Amino acid sequence: MEEKNRYRTRQREQLLSYLAEHPRKHFTAADICEHFRNGDQKIGTTTVYRQLERLVTEGQVKKYVFEEGESACFEYIGKGAEEEFLCYHLKCEKCGRLIHLECREITMFEKHITEHHGFLIDPKRTVFYGVCRDCLEKEDIYEQ
Amino acid sequence: MEEKNRYRTRQREQLLSYLAEHPRKHFTAADICEHFRNGDQKIGTTTVYRQLERLVTEGQVKKYVFEEGESACFEYIGKGAEEEFLCYHLKCEKCGRLIHLECREITMFEKHITEHHGFLIDPKRTVFYGVCRDCLEKEDIYEQ
């Protein structure tokens, strides 16, 4: 999947900057549209959706779906080294923390899925949802 | 959450039977509406949604919500052990197919993540995005 010739437009730059200025924050498409609704900053809804889609494909932004009926959330994760670019992410459903997973096991698992199930996983799109260590400990305290 | 007085209607019985006849298969609400579109089997859309919701509440049916804007999937699990039926899914980004993953490796991987990364993965929410076998083959033919 080669990067085609792409243009740097005002809209793309502004959108990306905005996300990058707020790491660890979740935005819905609507949030972003709202922010870029006025004056010379204006970005149309369609463009917001299309650029977000591209950024997710490129791996600069993660997309989450939490609850049904809620809009998808987007979070900036940046453009790191090539390796980091390809790493998987864990997302805590309790506290929202995003964990970068650096792990040899997953490479093996990936290979297994490709070879035995004929499926090529896309790490940029894939997110492991679950509960992180800290939140698990809190649960233990309060629920048991 | 007490069960209120509930009626056994033709629609409910037929819907439940249909699901029960296809365990481990996932249906969208649209699939079900489609199936019950004709003749004396007819069930209205609203009823399908409302009964599905009830069945989920009762625990007889599992509901997966993977992507906003895409339909939720429903899967019959019966009245028995609920946890055993939790499995992972692969989603093809090309053709949109949702694939049940039945795989021993992932259990090992899951365990590794829990033990070494302190993160408990939620299979209900987690989906592996990528490209399925069929679409990979098509790509090979046309793109190379």
Place this chain on the structure above:
DNA sequence: TTGCGTGCAAAGGTTTTGCATGGCA
């Protein structure tokens, strides 16, 4: 008879698409 269930039509909300125009390289 009582009140839950059904289903049509319409609403609600998010995301996508068609198409003409705009703008980067």
Place this chain on the structure above:
DNA sequence: TGCCATGCAAAACCTTTGCACGCAA
């Protein structure tokens, strides 16, 4: 100049709601 990007309006989609009628118990 050649493409890609933009953005308006409209469509597409999934799901929920209002409301009158139907039907199980």
